[in-house]
Amino acid sequence: MVNNKSWLFVLFLFIMLISMFFTLSSLGQAHLETLFENGVIRVPTDYPNITYALINCADGDTILVEPGIYYESLIQVNKTVRIVGVDRENTVIDGGGTTAFIFKINVGNVIIENFTVQNTNLFYLDVAAIRVYNVTNVTIRDVIFTNVYVGVQLIRSNLTNLMFSQFLNIKYCGVNIKTVSCNSSLVGNTFENMTAVVISDADSQFTKIYHNNFVNATLPSPPAVVFFDNGYPSGGNYWSDHVAQDMYNGPYQNITGGDGILDVGYPSSDYPWDSYPLANPFLKIDITVELEDFDVFVSTNATLISHEFSVSAKTLTLTLESVEGGNCSCRVVIPKSLLSCDSLNEWVVLLDGEVLSYLPYEDGEFTYLYFVCAQSMPESVIQIMGNQVVPEFSVLAFLLIFLVCCLVVLGIKIKYR
Known part of the structure; x- marks a missing residue:
């Protein structure tokens, strides 16, 4: 019994x-909050706007901003905090035509991410959406800048990271680096129809600019040392005005067969800024597994419709819209911490269920797979299969x-x- x-x-x-x-x-539903080790202050639940949240927060806190339009400017960030929007397109900080700045970051180790920042005065000199002033190690990530005079301005600031942001309808320039601002990194951003980056003095040295999309965007010749690519096979930037072929691969681009990197440096082979210009626009795919975020990068001439990652099948699936003429080229960069193989020839790439040949490269962190395919349908499904997935076990x-x-x-x- x-x-x-x-x-x-x-x-x-x-x-x-x-x-x-x-x-x-x-x-899983509150994934954003699991990323933060210290206190979380919610706007507008706890305080009506970011300014009040900053007054009442402590160093190390996160300010989590719900979707909505917040009419704020002259926001002084004087504490080491993380300011995060829940939805990039719908969490909007509107400067209301400010003649100064929307954010001014006055301390180091600040993170601002996942917002749309818009509407400064377009006729006053030295007006910026985000001004980084006399600090070190600031990260600005996944921000849309629109209808502003300058997107991001760095003044006497070092080790600034500007990543995966979009610059649209910019009056003067997307990024202004000045007054001895050194060792900044601009990675994965898109600049459209503007002057993209202005480095104002020769003492603002060693900026790294790679994996960006320069779409009908100009970039004045920098007076300081700038690195425009991340070496091979990582590559450089996409330049919409760069016309060249992709017939070869390898660090010297002398091995027959394309790799998604153009064979001639930008702006010319004689004086290349960017030794490994990308053949197609660069985009980031966000994948979350077991509350951990992974970034997969795709460079393709097709439009990405959707993506899916299956841990059990150890498969990344991309649905691509067919390109005119049906000839699609695609370069996929997969972090080894997400999906990998014991050797490069063990990967399997399928187009609508049929096996594709591919060109593989790797470095310590990523696997690079390049393939071309003839698309016969309005949409094509690409499946990329590895044999090791992390985490293996839920x-x-x-x-x-x-x-x-x-x-x-x-x-x-x-x-x-």
Whole structure:
């Protein structure tokens, strides 16, 4: 006969299972909050706007801003915080035509990400959406800048990281680097129909500019040392005005077969800024597995319609719109921490279920796969299969198996009591 203690233990395990399930589910729904180690202040739930949140926060806090339009300017960031929008397109900071700045960052180790920042005065000199002033190690990521005089201005600031942002309808320039601002990195940004980057003095040295899209965008010859590519096979930038062929691959572009990198440097082979210009525009795909974020990069002449990642199938799936003429070229950069193979020839690439040949390269962090295909349908499905995926085993699956094992052990114990 089963005693009450056994049934109480079964009930306890059942409640534990349900609790863990809902806990993990809530973690997934509040993924942004799991990234933050310290306190989270919510706008407008806790405070009506970012300015008030900054007054009341502490160093190390995160200010999480819900979707909406916030009419703010002259926001002074004087604490080491992370300011994050929940939805980049719909969390809008509107400067209302300010003649100074929308954000001014006065301390180091600040992160601003996932916003649309718009509307400064377009006729006053030295007006910036985000001004980084006399600090070190600031990150600006996944921000849309539109209808502003200058997007980001660096003054006496070092080690600034500007990543995966878009610059649209800019009056003067997207990024202005001046007054001895050194060792900045501009990676994965898109500049359209503007002067992209202005480096104002020879003492603002060693800026790294790679994996950006310069679409009908000019870039004045910099007076300082600038690095326009990240070496091979990582590559440089996409320049819409650069006309060249992709017939070769390798660090010296002397091996027959294209690799998604043009064979002639930009702006010319004689005086190349960018030794490895990308053949097609660069874009980032966000993939989240087990509450961890991974960035996959794609450079293609086709339009990416959707993507999907399956941990169980160890497969990345891309759906591409067919290009005119049906000849698609695609370069996919996959972090080894997400998906990998023991050797480069073990990858499998399929187009609508048919095996494609590919050119593989790798470095310590990424695998680079380049392939071309003839598209016969309005949409094409590309599947990229590895043989190692991280994490291999779901936390939720582990907990479920653990609890099931406990129940089995308990059942055996009850049966032979």
